[in-house]
Each structure stands twice: as structure tokens, then as C-alpha cells.
Amino acid sequence: MSRLMVIYGAGGHGRVVLDILRSLSDVVVVGFLDSDKSLHGSIVDGLPVVGGIDQVPTLLLEYPGISAVVAIGDNQARREVAEELRKRHMPLTNAIHPRAFVSPSAVVGTNVTVAAGAIICAHAKIGDDVIINTGAIVEHDNCIGNAVHIAPGAKLAGRVTVGEYAFIGIGATVVGNLNIGRSAVVGAGAVVLHDVEPFSVVAGIPAKPIRKSS
Numbered sequence: 741m742s743r744l745m746v747i748y749g750a751g752g753h754g755r756v757v758l759d760i761l762r763s764l765s766d767v768v769v770v771g772f773l774d775s776d777k778s779l780h781g782s783i784v785d786g787l788p789v790v791g792g793i794d795q796v797p798t799l800l801l802e803y804p805g806i807s808a809v810v811a812i813g814d815n816q817a818r819r820e821v822a823e824e825l826r827k828r829h830m831p832l833t834n835a836i837h838p839r840a841f842v843s844p845s846a847v848v849g850t851n852v853t854v855a856a857g858a859i860i861c862a863h864a865k866i867g868d869d870v871i872i873n874t875g876a877i878v879e880h881d882n883c884i885g886n887a888v889h890i891a892p893g894a895k896l897a898g899r900v901t902v903g904e905y906a907f908i909g910i911g912a913t914v915v916g917n918l919n920i921g922r923s924a925v926v927g928a929g930a931v932v933l934h935d936v937e938p939f940s941v942v943a944g945i946p947a948k949p950i951r952k953s954s
């Protein structure tokens with residue numbers, strides 16, 4: 741039986757998530773929701789943007805059993821929309837590409853996107869509202885907090901802990917056993933050799949603080 745889904749977020753990441761869902765034979769995507777009213781009524785990659793959060797009750801009535809995934813790259817915005825959807829009783833589910841690997845011993849929350857080529861290894865724990873983006877590697881025993889985004893090609897060695905709302909930039913490498921603090925940002929291509937303080941932005945090889953995050 742097919743699963744009906746709607747994607748919240750009709751931007752670039754939304755189109756990536758649509759590709760993921762279209763590669764799953766049991767999912768039918770009915771359209772997008774988006775907070776940007778200028779998109780309402782438009783067609784994105786062949787599907788309508790049916791409205792914003794106010795459209796949720798109609799969708800729940802029109803498509804019994806429907807669920808949503810939030811496709812917004814920004815951690816804070818993704819989490820806020822997910823919380824609004826939960827308040828409105830919209831079930832949230834995951835978008836996991838069939839060519840991602842998720843270890844059977846990993847524990848994965850809800851509203852999690854795992855893009856093509858991503859690898860989540862043994863005993864990793866992934867919170868809610870997380871993006872493990874294209875080709876990212878989350879090694880064994882990692883603990884990834886809620887609303888984290890691991891960008892494409894980033895690599896986290898074993899036993900790394902990533903605090904809520906943190907962002908690990910594209911192609912960054914984090915060596916094992918480190919803590920990346922809440923809301924920290926690791927710059928593109930950084931090599932992280934030491935713990936990163938909460939709300940700190942680090943970049944470079946080896947990674948050094950460049951400013952505080954907001």
C-alpha cells in the first residue's frame with residue numbers, strides 16, 4: 741500500500757527530498773507546503789505548492805494517513821516548522837534514500853532526512869528533525885542531537901557527539917571522540933581536532949574559532 745506524503749519546504753532542499761521520496765516505490769508525494777506565500781499555487785518539479793501551515797487540517801481530511809517531512813536546511817527554521825506541524829497533529833516521517841546505508845543497530849528519530857550515499861554506522865543515535873545530507877558519513881556510536889544538519893560529504897569519526905542545532909559544513913572532517921557543542925557551526929572543509937564550544941563557529945585546518953554563532 742502506498743504512503744501519502746507532503747514535503748514542507750519547496751526550495752532547493754525540498755527538491756532533493758522530493759527526489760528521495762520519488763525513489764521510494766511505496767511513497768506518493770501529494771505536493772509541497774511552504775511558508776513563502778509567493779510560492780503558493782506554483783508548481784515545483786511537477787508538484788503543486790498547496791499552501792502553508794494553515795493548509796494542514798485540509799490535507800489531513802483530504803488524504804487520510806498522510807505524513808510530512810520538513811525540507812528546510814536552516815536548523816532553527818526546520819525545528820520550528822516541525823513543532824508547528826506536531827501541534828497540528830500532522831505525523832512526521834523520515835525520508836531515507838534507498839542508496840543510503842543506515843545500520844540496523846542505529847537509532848533514528850522522526851522527521852529525519854538521510855540523502856543519497858549517506859552512511860550511518862553501528863549504534864549511532866540520530867535525534868529528531870535532523871538532516872544527514874548527501875554522502876555524509878556518521879560513524880559508529882555518534883550521538884547526533886535534535887535539529888542538527890550534517891552537510892554533504894562531511895565525515896564524523898567514531899563516538900562524536902553533536903549538540904542540538906549544530907551545523908557541520910560541507911566536506912568537514914571531525915576526528916573521533918569529540919563533542920561539538922549546541923548550535924556550533926563547523927565551516928566547509930574544516931578538520932576538527934578538538935571539542936567545539938557551544939555557539940562557536942570554527943573553520944580551517946586545523947579548525948579554529950572565527951566568531952560566535954547566533
Ligand SMILES: CC(C)(COP(=O)(O)OP(=O)(O)OC[C@H]1O[C@@H](n2cnc3c(N)ncnc32)[C@H](O)[C@@H]1OP(=O)(O)O)[C@@H](O)C(=O)NCCC(=O)NCCS
Nearest residue numbers: 891892908909910925926927928929930941942943944950
Ligand atoms: C564557516 C562559515 C559559516 C563562516 O561564515 P561567515 O561567518 O559568513 O564568515 P565570512 O565569510 O565572513 O569569513 C570570515 C573569515 O573566515 C574565513 N572562512 C570562512 N569560512 C571558512 C572556511 N570554511 N574555511 C576556512 N576559512 C573560512 C574567511 O576567509 C574569512 O577570513 P578573513 O577574515 O581572513 O577574510 C562559512 O564560511 C561556511 O563554511 N559555511 C558552510 C557552508 C556549507 O557547508 N554549506 C552546505 C549547505 S548544504
